[in-house]
Amino acid sequence: MLTLVLATQKGGSGKSTLAIGLALVAMQAGHTVRLIETDSQGTLSNWQARRSDAEPIVEPVYNGREIEQRLQSLERSGVTLTIIDTAGGITAATTEAIRYADLCLIPARPSIADIEATAATLHVIRAWRKPFAFVLNQTPLRGHRINEAANALGNEMFDIADVVAQPFIVMRNDHQDALSAGLAVTELAPAGKSAEELRGLWQWIETKLNIGEQNALPAVDELPIVIEFPIASEIDPAMFLRARARTAALAS
Numbered sequence: 034m035l036t037l038v039l040a041t042q043k044g045g046s047g048k049s050t051l052a053i054g055l056a057l058v059a060m061q062a063g064h065t066v067r068l069i070e071t072d073s074q075g076t077l078s079n080w081q082a083r084r085s086d087a088e089p090i091v092e093p094v095y096n097g098r099e100i101e102q103r104l105q106s107l108e109r110s111g112v113t114l115t116i117i118d119t120a121g122g123i124t125a126a127t128t129e130a131i132r133y134a135d136l137c138l139i140p141a142r143p144s145i146a147d148i149e150a151t152a153a154t155l156h157v158i159r160a161w162r163k164p165f166a167f168v169l170n171q172t173p174l175r176g177h178r179i180n181e182a183a184n185a186l187g188n189e190m191f192d193i194a195d196v197v198a199q200p201f202i203v204m205r206n207d208h209q210d211a212l213s214a215g216l217a218v219t220e221l222a223p224a225g226k227s228a229e230e231l232r233g234l235w236q237w238i239e240t241k242l243n244i245g246e247q248n249a250l251p252a253v254d255e256l257p258i259v260i261e262f263p264i265a266s267e268i269d270p271a272m273f274l275r276a277r278a279r280t281a282a283l284a285s
Contacts, residue, residue: 034108035242037116038134040158043150044121046140047170049076050208052118054227056089057217058235064114067107069094071130072120083215097129104133123153131157136242137165138198143172166241168234169201198241200233 037055039048049072056066066089070077073095081091094103100117107115117134119127131137137158141147151167158165203226211221218227 034104034112035114035135036104036133037114037238038119038130038137039117039140040119040127040131040137040154041139041141041147041150042122042153043141043147046121046142046147047202047208048072048140049080049118050212051138051140051168051170051202052077052116053080053212054208054217054219054231055235055238056114056116057219058231059114059116060089061219062235062239065112066114066116067092067112069100069103069115069117069130071095071097071100071124071126072118074120077118080212080215083213085215095126097125097127100126100129101133123157128157131163132161134161134163136238137163138168138238139165140168140170143169164241166196166198166238168198171204172201174203198234198237200230200237202230202234203227 039052041048052068056068060066068077068089068091070091070093075093077091078093092103094100104115117130119130137154139151139154139158141151155165205225205227207218207222207225207227211218214221217231218225219231222228
């Protein structure tokens with residue numbers, strides 16, 4: 034079983050909508066999918082309540098100590114892909130979800146606030162030595178800001194082709210229309226641009242997971258490679274500010 038985790042310090046980055054979209058694309062590609070919700074706001078649970086189709090099942094797991102056991106149970110039951118949607122900020126549940134991830138996706142809008150906010154999430158991902166990728170989400174249709182954001186996220190610390198997923202996900206009304214209807218965009222408008230982008234993103238993720246080079250992770254100069262476990266739910270403020278200042282400088 035593969036486990037994807039969507040995590041970022043910044044709220045409102047579109048983690049839940051991406052989790053739903055990727056879950057439906059993966060189902061349509063033949064996977065047996067479960068969604069785990071660790072965010073008490075309940076966006077996924079509310080979406081499922083509006084949905085006429087029982088699949089994919091959404092399972093709320095708010096206690097970080099329960100995540101490992103739940104993933105083991107899902108794997109025994111034949112689930113081939115679990116997608117974990119996390120709350121904004123760094124919580125114990127988010128830390129545990131990242132611990133068991135095969136790939137961590139970090140959604141970020143093309144804004145300096147979102148780019149700065151990735152530092153805390155990267156701290157935890159690097160601590161667990163997990164593969165990751167940024168997903169530029171809710172982008173304008175075109176404009177220099179998108180490329181500037183992609184370059185800032187890739188910068189000289191990373192190979193941009195490895196850590197910035199393609200394609201970018203453009204902000205369109207059909208994402209929110211689908212969410213309100215208890216659907217994903219591939220169900221609401223299967224021939225639309227948003228559906229095409231999500232299918233392309235899933236193909237990129239499949240390629241990333243099939244590579245299997247988990248020992249060749251991008252390095253973050255400002256963050257330590259060895260960290261004592263378990264990771265506390267609080268991030269060291271000085272380390273966070275140093276990482277944020279470096280990211281902000283690269284983005285300017």
